[in-house]
Amino acid sequence: MRIGIIMNGVTGRMGLNQHLVRSIVAIREQGGVRLAGGERLLPDPILVGRSEERLREIAGAHGIERVSTDLDSCLANAADAIYFDATLTSARVDHVRRAIAAGKHIYCEKPLAPTTAEALDLARAAERAKVKHGVVQDKLFLPGIRKLKQLVDDGFFGRILSVRGEFGYWVFEGDDQPAQRPSWNYRKEDGGGIILDMFAHWRYLLDHTFGGVTAVHCTGATHIPTRVDEDGRRYTATADDAAYATFVLKGPQGGGGGGDGGDIIVQFNSLWTVRVYRDDLLQIQVDGTLGSAVAGLRTCKTQSRAATPRPVWNPDEPNPFDFYRQWEEVRDAAEPDNAFKVQWELFLRHVAADEPFVHDFFEGAKGVQLAELGLKSWAERRWIDVPPLPKGEGARG
Numbered sequence: 001m002r003i004g005i006i007m008n009g010v011t012g013r014m015g016l017n018q019h020l021v022r023s024i025v026a027i028r029e030q031g032g033v034r035l036a037g038g039e040r041l042l043p044d045p046i047l048v049g050r051s052e053e054r055l056r057e058i059a060g061a062h063g064i065e066r067v068s069t070d071l072d073s074c075l076a077n078a079a080d081a082i083y084f085d086a087t088l089t090s091a092r093v094d095h096v097r098r099a100i101a102a103g104k105h106i107y108c109e110k111p112l113a114p115t116t117a118e119a120l121d122l123a124r125a126a127e128r129a130k131v132k133h134g135v136v137q138d139k140l141f142l143p144g145i146r147k148l149k150q151l152v153d154d155g156f157f158g159r160i161l162s163v164r165g166e167f168g169y170w171v172f173e174g175d176d177q178p179a180q181r182p183s184w185n186y187r188k189e190d191g192g193g194i195i196l197d198m199f200a201h202w203r204y205l206l207d208h209t210f211g212g213v214t215a216v217h218c219t220g221a222t223h224i225p226t227r228v229d230e231d232g233r234r235y236t237a238t239a240d241d242a243a244y245a246t247f248v249l250k251g252p253q254g255g256g257g258g259g260d261g262g263d264i265i266v267q268f269n270s271l272w273t274v275r276v277y278r279d280d281l282l283q284i285q286v287d288g289t290l291g292s293a294v295a296g297l298r299t300c301k302t303q304s305r306a307a308t309p310r311p312v313w314n315p316d317e318p319n320p321f322d323f324y325r326q327w328e329e330v331r332d333a334a335e336p337d338n339a340f341k342v343q344w345e346l347f348l349r350h351v352a353a354d355e356p357f358v359h360d361f362f363e364g365a366k367g368v369q370l371a372e373l374g375l376k377s378w379a380e381r382r383w384i385d386v387p388p389l390p391k392g393e394g395a396r397g
């Protein structure tokens with residue numbers, strides 16, 4: 001069974017590497033996605049963008065025939081059922097609206113929109129048009145995070161007390177060497193900013209792994225005031241490049257008996273201005289009454305209550321403990337697959353075989369909401385409650 005996908009933004013970092021090469025091309029190479037009835041679903045992409053030359057180059061390198069620089073004519077082709085968007089955050093709403101109007105099922109990168117109101121509007125429009133909709137929530141499919149989720153489901157932690165997340169690395173300013181990220185990331189007017197970018201991830205990661213986010217406190221910063229863009233021009237960084245946040249989660253554990261009502265306290269640093277001294281670019285530590293775990297992108301280590309050391313504070317002696325050796329690696333249940341590809345396969349099955357898919361536009365709107373409230377908390381220097389968002393009638397999960 002062929003399924004046509006209009007892929008917009010495949011000349012960009014995410015569109016090319018994660019969505020085209022590691023997902024759609026990989027799915028084609030493995031012979032498609034197997035459906036419950038035994039048939040195989042084979043994605044047939046058309047690459048759409050602004051530079052035909054660049055699109056032809058990419059298509060040629062990956063055995064793809066169809067390219068176009070005319071989005072509207074692609075959307076008018078009834079033979080392609082899905083529209084995918086990995087263009088700039090600021091361009092997404094317009095593209096997605098046009099795709100909904102054309103009756104396409106839609107899958108797109110996060111954040112779904114620059115504001116919660118626009119994100120909810122897209123979700124409702126997609127429901128009204130009875131098209132299927134999904135947003136990338138790739139971190140949930142990382143092996144390290146899946147192991148963490150398994151530990152939560154197994155009750156390994158006892159009562160979860162706190163979660164600490166460290167995300168980030170040094171993004172070069174672009175002067176003595178090129179920056180590793182596109183310059184629009186550092187311009188608010190172009191949809192940039194680490195809060196909008198990363199809180200969209202932290203929302204689904206926390207909601208789905210530990211419990212729903214109910215409050216946020218955030219201090220942002222623009223630590224690097226000017227940077228140099230792709231053309232060598234110095235520009236003013238108008239967007240935040242660092243966020244120091246605390247979240248409160250309603251944990252799965254109900255009343256905790258500790259006077260905290262079972263809430264989980266989360267501290268999360270998101271920084272494009274930090275040098276890495278940890279195991280991975282994202283590291284999450286969970287501490288519970290019965291055990292703790294530290295997860296990276298692929299790995300997860302645990303320390304049970306029984307294995308917990310009893311250190312004694314004594315600065316007069318060299319530290320006798322090798323704390324790192326006291327953790328135990330969680331085994332991989334299976335050979336890990338690319339997180340983006342795993343989610344693509346779920347979405348394709350959702351479209352073709354109506355299998356459930358919880359990562360819809362209403363979920364995407366929650367990510368935008370957390371970013372928006374994080375920015376508000378920073379501006380007003382106060383805690384902000386995160387109210388529940390409405391869900392669509394047809395929303396699943």
Ligand SMILES: NC(=O)c1ccc[n+]([C@@H]2O[C@H](COP(=O)([O-])OP(=O)(O)OC[C@H]3O[C@@H](n4cnc5c(N)ncnc54)[C@H](O)[C@@H]3O)[C@@H](O)[C@H]2O)c1
Pocket residue numbers: 008009010011012013014015049050086087088089091109110111136138182197
């Ligand atoms: N899931 C993740 O982990 C993750 C990571 C990074 C970025 N993202 C998201 O992916 C999206 C793309 O980010 P990126 O880092 O790949 O950016 P990028 O700048 O590398 O790529 C942007 C793409 O959009 C195209 N584009 C730019 N302006 C356009 C316009 N006006 N009209 C149509 N197309 C236009 C570019 O040609 C390019 O193909 C963003 O929304 C970002 O938030 C997600």
